Amino acid sequence: MGLGGQQVQDYIFDLPETEKKRALEELREDDSTREQSLDQMRDWINKHPNIKKCRTDAPFLLRFLRTKKFSVPQSCEMLERYLTIRQLYPQWFRNLDCEDPDLADIINSGYLVPLLERDNGRQILFSCAGKFDPHKYTSAHMVRVHSLVTEALMDDEVNQINGYTYINDESGFQMAHISLWSLTDVRNILRCIQNTTPMRHKANHFLNISSNAIKLIEFAVSLLNEKLKNRIFMYKSIEEMHEKIDKKILPKEYGGEIPMQEMLEKFKTLLKEKREKILALDDMYIEIDEKSCPLVSEMNEELGIGIDGSFKKLMVD
Missing domain, CATH: 1.10.8 (Helicase, Ruva Protein; domain 3)
Structure with missing residues (x-):
């Protein structure tokens, strides 16, 4: 049953x-x-x-x-x-509704778009940091959008077998993006990605990294396992990225053929189709005993670096 x-x-x-x-x-x-x-x-x-x-x-x-x-x-x-x-x-992770005004607004901005063409069979998720407004939205909004987008894709068996490639355009990344996050949140979300999200993460490409973003990315990378660390690539320019990724599969704005907006409209249609199924995930239920659940204690472990709070502290070198 x-x-x-x-x-x-x-x-x-x-x-x-x-x-x-x-x-x-x-x-x-x-x-x-x-x-x-x-x-x-x-x-x-x-x-x-x-x-x-x-x-x-x-x-x-x-x-x-x-x-x-x-x-x-x-x-x-x-x-x-x-x-x-x-x-x-x-x-x-719950109540991921594509009709929620905040989520719909962030999706419409083009912050995170699955591309139409595949990278060696892999689904490509393209994110643009500058399209996420850190003055209007929180880190929870950011995670929710990623959760909604990936839930819409994870039942696709081609994605399950071939995995995912991520391309992140970090232009427009500001200090305000950093101040959305506490170190604990970053650590916990990375643990969720590595150990609990059923996705084969195959490659993570970063483009246009500012000096603000580099420290955040380096910190996040330091928390990943070796396998994921080795799948991270950073580029000084879009041309450098074209050497690694066939530009044909990229949005028109990045050297490809199909405009980003067209890809976004197609994806929004998919989200509508999947809406009920994604909301129905909230019917699933597991009883958690907070005292004996290993995941709870793992998530609450102190950070080894001895500081908590926000990333602003990483910036005070």
Whole structure:
């Protein structure tokens, strides 16, 4: 049974051969592994004493299985963490409504847009720091927009298999962006990204980094695991980035063919289509015992650098 008692539909793998091949080579995925793993995960969810309600359809569970290369124990652990953080941080992960005026406004600004063309099969997420107004919106708004955008993309099986490329244009990044964040928030959001979000993060490209942004990025990078650190690239100019990324797939404003606005309009249509499904994620429920939940104590651990508060302190060198 799925969430709310609906029947789980039989899963049909009808992706192109290129994806099947990559799934087998990179994720060890074949029909029998997939079927057994889905059964084992559903069984685990049904028997879990604290999970009261959870989606059990294949596209949802495959987010975790593919991120963890079909290690069922690791996939189950990641799902448990995913459900937990949605409840620990409702301000970041719940009620992600594309019709919420603030979220709609930030989406309309073009702050974060999934591109239409893929990078070697990967979904590209393009962000423009300068389009996020730090005087009007908070860090929670920023995280919510990322959560909304990624929830709209994570059930897509091509994205699950091929992963994601991020391109971040940091022009327009101001000190005001930095003062939105406390060190604890940055650490916690990075932990959420690394350990609880079922996405294969393949490459992170940064463009037009100001001296203000570089310290923030260096601090954030220092908190990442080695694998993710090695997937970060920084460029002095757009031409330098073109050597690494085929400019054809970029928005017209960055040397490509399709204007950013056209890509944004297409994405807004997708958000409308997915609205009910994304809001329905809030029906999932796990009971959390704050005293014994390892994730709670992990998130509350003191920062090793001995200071907390805001990033302004990083600037006082």
